[in-house]
Amino acid sequence: MIPRRVPIHNVSSLDDVAALAPNDPGGSVLIFDADNTLAPQGAPLDQFAALVNGAIDRFEALSGVDRVIVLTNGPERGVPRMTARGNKPWTTRRRLGLSRDSRIVVIGDQVLTDGLLAWRMGGPFLHLVIDEDGEAARQAAMRGLGKLVTALFFRRHR
Numbered sequence: 515m516i517p518r519r520v521p522i523h524n525v526s527s528l529d530d531v532a533a534l535a536p537n538d539p540g541g542s543v544l545i546f547d548a549d550n551t552l553a554p555q556g557a558p559l560d561q562f563a564a565l566v567n568g569a570i571d572r573f574e575a576l577s578g579v580d581r582v583i584v585l586t587n588g589p590e591r592g593v594p595r596m597t598a599r600g601n602k603p604w605t606t607r608r609r610l611g612l613s614r615d616s617r618i619v620v621i622g623d624q625v626l627t628d629g630l631l632a633w634r635m636g637g638p639f640l641h642l643v644i645d646e647d648g649e650a651a652r653q654a655a656m657r658g659l660g661k662l663v664t665a666l667f668f669r670r671h672r
Protein backbone atom coordinates (compact mmCIF):
# COMPACT_ATOMS: atom_id res chain seq x y z
CA MET A 515 0.00 0.00 0.00
CA ILE A 516 1.26 3.47 -0.84
CA PRO A 517 0.48 5.64 2.20
CA ARG A 518 -1.35 8.88 1.60
CA ARG A 519 0.43 11.90 2.92
CA VAL A 520 -1.15 14.29 5.42
CA PRO A 521 -0.54 18.04 5.73
CA ILE A 522 2.28 19.35 7.88
CA HIS A 523 2.42 22.97 9.07
CA ASN A 524 5.37 24.50 10.86
CA VAL A 525 4.05 26.69 13.65
CA SER A 526 5.88 28.69 16.29
CA SER A 527 3.36 29.29 19.06
CA LEU A 528 0.01 28.25 20.49
CA ASP A 529 -1.42 31.37 18.86
CA ASP A 530 -0.49 29.84 15.49
CA VAL A 531 -2.14 26.59 16.56
CA ALA A 532 -5.33 28.44 17.51
CA ALA A 533 -5.32 30.21 14.15
CA LEU A 534 -5.04 26.89 12.29
CA ALA A 535 -7.45 24.91 14.47
CA PRO A 536 -10.71 24.15 12.70
CA ASN A 537 -13.40 26.54 13.86
CA ASP A 538 -16.46 24.97 12.35
CA PRO A 539 -18.73 23.58 15.04
CA GLY A 540 -18.86 19.88 15.32
CA GLY A 541 -15.42 19.73 15.69
CA SER A 542 -12.08 18.30 15.89
CA VAL A 543 -10.00 16.53 18.47
CA LEU A 544 -6.67 18.18 19.20
CA ILE A 545 -3.92 15.89 20.45
CA PHE A 546 -1.02 17.81 21.97
CA ASP A 547 2.38 16.51 22.91
CA ALA A 548 3.64 17.95 26.21
CA ASP A 549 7.45 18.17 26.35
CA ASN A 550 8.91 20.81 24.08
CA THR A 551 5.44 21.47 22.70
CA LEU A 552 3.48 22.88 25.65
CA ALA A 553 6.32 23.01 28.19
CA PRO A 554 10.09 23.45 27.81
CA GLN A 555 12.19 20.32 28.31
CA GLY A 556 12.85 19.74 31.98
CA ALA A 557 10.39 22.37 33.19
CA PRO A 558 9.76 22.27 36.96
CA LEU A 559 6.62 20.29 37.78
CA ASP A 560 4.53 23.26 38.85
CA GLN A 561 5.34 25.16 35.65
CA PHE A 562 4.76 22.01 33.59
CA ALA A 563 1.32 21.48 35.17
CA ALA A 564 0.35 25.12 34.69
CA LEU A 565 1.29 25.08 31.01
CA VAL A 566 -0.47 21.78 30.28
CA ASN A 567 -3.64 22.75 32.14
CA GLY A 568 -3.60 26.23 30.61
CA ALA A 569 -3.39 24.83 27.09
CA ILE A 570 -6.22 22.36 27.75
CA ASP A 571 -8.43 25.16 29.09
CA ARG A 572 -7.58 27.46 26.19
CA PHE A 573 -8.27 24.98 23.42
CA GLU A 574 -11.31 23.38 25.02
CA ALA A 575 -12.90 26.83 24.89
CA LEU A 576 -12.68 27.00 21.07
CA SER A 577 -15.97 26.36 19.33
CA GLY A 578 -14.49 24.05 16.70
CA VAL A 579 -12.77 21.82 19.22
CA ASP A 580 -14.65 18.85 20.65
CA ARG A 581 -11.90 17.51 22.81
CA VAL A 582 -8.33 18.25 23.83
CA ILE A 583 -5.95 15.41 24.65
CA VAL A 584 -2.44 15.90 25.99
CA LEU A 585 -0.51 12.75 25.27
CA THR A 586 3.07 12.20 26.37
CA ASN A 587 5.25 9.14 26.01
CA GLY A 588 6.92 10.25 29.22
CA PRO A 589 5.91 9.42 32.78
CA GLU A 590 3.01 10.63 34.85
CA ARG A 591 3.87 13.97 36.44
CA GLY A 592 0.94 14.73 38.67
CA VAL A 593 -1.26 16.22 35.94
CA PRO A 594 -4.45 14.13 35.97
CA ARG A 595 -5.73 15.62 32.70
CA MET A 596 -2.65 14.45 30.80
CA THR A 597 -2.31 10.92 29.43
CA ALA A 598 1.17 9.60 30.22
CA ARG A 599 3.09 6.71 28.67
CA GLY A 600 1.10 7.32 25.53
CA ASN A 601 2.86 4.88 23.20
CA LYS A 602 3.04 7.33 20.32
CA PRO A 603 2.94 6.79 17.42
CA TRP A 604 1.34 3.37 17.94
CA THR A 605 -1.58 4.21 20.19
CA THR A 606 -5.04 3.76 18.72
CA ARG A 607 -8.29 5.66 18.43
CA ARG A 608 -9.90 3.01 20.58
CA ARG A 609 -7.37 3.47 23.36
CA LEU A 610 -7.92 7.23 23.23
CA GLY A 611 -11.69 6.82 23.21
CA LEU A 612 -12.08 8.37 19.75
CA SER A 613 -14.58 7.31 17.15
CA ARG A 614 -13.45 6.34 13.68
CA ASP A 615 -14.79 9.54 12.19
CA SER A 616 -13.46 12.10 14.65
CA ARG A 617 -11.21 14.54 12.88
CA ILE A 618 -7.81 14.60 14.49
CA VAL A 619 -5.15 17.31 14.57
CA VAL A 620 -1.84 16.46 16.25
CA ILE A 621 0.47 19.16 17.60
CA GLY A 622 4.00 18.19 18.61
CA ASP A 623 7.74 18.68 18.29
CA GLN A 624 8.78 15.23 17.09
CA VAL A 625 7.95 13.95 13.62
CA LEU A 626 8.73 10.34 14.56
CA THR A 627 6.23 10.15 17.39
CA ASP A 628 3.76 13.04 17.16
CA GLY A 629 3.93 13.39 13.39
CA LEU A 630 3.52 9.71 12.67
CA LEU A 631 0.58 9.57 15.06
CA ALA A 632 -1.06 12.29 12.94
CA TRP A 633 -0.28 10.33 9.81
CA ARG A 634 -1.70 7.10 11.23
CA MET A 635 -4.88 8.91 12.25
CA GLY A 636 -5.16 10.67 8.91
CA GLY A 637 -5.08 14.22 10.26
CA PRO A 638 -2.82 17.22 9.87
CA PHE A 639 0.35 17.63 11.92
CA LEU A 640 1.24 21.01 13.37
CA HIS A 641 4.96 20.93 14.08
CA LEU A 642 5.69 23.10 17.11
CA VAL A 643 9.12 23.19 18.76
CA ILE A 644 9.31 25.65 21.63
CA ASP A 645 12.82 24.95 22.96
CA GLU A 646 15.16 23.74 20.27
CA ASP A 647 18.25 25.07 22.02
CA GLY A 648 17.63 23.50 25.41
CA GLU A 649 16.85 19.98 24.30
CA ALA A 650 18.91 16.89 25.05
CA ALA A 651 21.13 15.33 22.41
CA ARG A 652 18.84 12.34 22.03
CA GLN A 653 15.86 14.58 21.33
CA ALA A 654 17.86 16.58 18.79
CA ALA A 655 19.01 13.39 17.07
CA MET A 656 15.45 12.15 16.90
CA ARG A 657 14.35 15.41 15.32
CA GLY A 658 17.13 15.06 12.73
CA LEU A 659 15.83 11.61 11.84
CA GLY A 660 12.34 13.03 11.65
CA LYS A 661 13.44 15.47 8.97
CA LEU A 662 14.50 12.57 6.80
CA VAL A 663 11.08 10.94 6.81
CA THR A 664 9.00 14.11 6.57
CA ALA A 665 8.71 14.04 2.80
CA LEU A 666 7.47 10.45 2.84
CA PHE A 667 4.54 11.04 5.13
CA PHE A 668 3.59 14.71 4.83
CA ARG A 669 2.75 17.38 2.32
CA ARG A 670 4.07 20.74 3.29
CA HIS A 671 2.01 23.90 3.37
CA ARG A 672 3.74 27.31 3.17
Ligand SMILES: [Mg+2]
Pocket residue numbers: 547548549550551622623624
Ligand atom coordinates in the same frame (compact mmCIF):
# COMPACT_ATOMS: atom_id res chain seq x y z
MG1 LIG B 1 7.84 16.35 22.74
